Amino acid sequence: MDTAANPDEVWLRKGSPLRERLVRAGAGALVLLILVPGLLTWASGGPPLAAAFWAAPLGLFLIGVAVLERNVAWIITQDGILIGEQRPFGQVRKRLIGHHDIAEIRIRKNRFSYPASFSLACRLASGDILISPPLPDITRVNETAATVAGLLGLPDALPVDNPLETGNAEITLGSPVGPDFGRAIRVIVPVVAGLCAVPFLVAFWIGDSELAFGLLLPLGFLVAFALYRYMHRRAGAFWSVRYGEIRIERIALSGKLSAETIKASDIAAIEVDEPDSRDRTCTIRIRLHTGQTFRSPTMQDENGARAVRAEIIRRLRTPDQ
Secondary structure (H helix, E strand, O other): HHHHHHHHEEEEOEEEEEEHHHHHHHHHHHHHHHHHHHHHHHHHOOOOOOOHHHHHHHHHHHHHHHHOEEEEEEEOOOOOEEEEOOOOOOOEEEEEEEHHHHHEEEEEEEEEEOOOOEEEEEEEOOOEEEEOOOOOOOOOOOHHHHHHHHHHHHOOOOOOOOOOOOOOOOOOOOOOOOOOHHHHHHHHHHHHHHHOOOOHHEEEEOHHHHHHHHHHHHHHHHHHHHHHHHHHHHHHHHEEEOOOEEEEEEEOOOOOOOOOOOEEEEEEEEEEEOOOOOOEEEEEEEEEEEOOOEEOOOEEHHHHHHHHHHHHHHHHHOOOO
């Protein structure tokens, strides 16, 4: 939860800094450069390049997002909600909604958001619905909503099912791993590995032994080995973070469900990986004293990942490393 110097305020923000906007606009401009050869070819009487058909909408989309995205800030106090909105290089527009004008607040899970996020839906006395920027601390969604309701003098919002909520007996990351996927692996992997031998057999049958033994046979072995060695990881993992331990469930190499319990004393460090360059999401990495490393099955934005890391450390009571 963002708080100002005054503890009786809650700040919620949404928007990208100017640097990120410029990066998006620059990427869009570079994509649009792909149009130039296509236009030149078309102008000379030839067919336009196929890349131009996807370069135009993608480049325009990136530039449009950079130019049109708004920065929004909510400052919630006992007097009401001060909303500020600003487009790039535009004036800040402010709107004050008194607490008497707010009839109800509830927690809303944002659809199509990745990583998962929650916002506040405020119903005004007029019947209008205002949606807040996403709540910044994914581990304190219900707590933040209760704080806002208390400031505005409203009844508490109904709590939502948030697997990362601090008040839960355990926080969970990922989806439960079922045995069905393991059974599917035990069936699919031998079948696909057998299909990898078909090109080798065809080449050998037509008499091209150099192609069969020099390329297709070792390539088939590599594909079959990779399927056998790594296919089970596609089932993901399921973390249950309790007080003093973490239980990690996943599909083993044999295709069977396996579970491992990590104690606080086993952990050397809990860290947040560098944000992904594409969507700026992070994973949480747990490194054991043995050197073994586990990465979280779900990704969060940088603020969310740091909040989840802090909650894991609090539950395990390990040093903040």
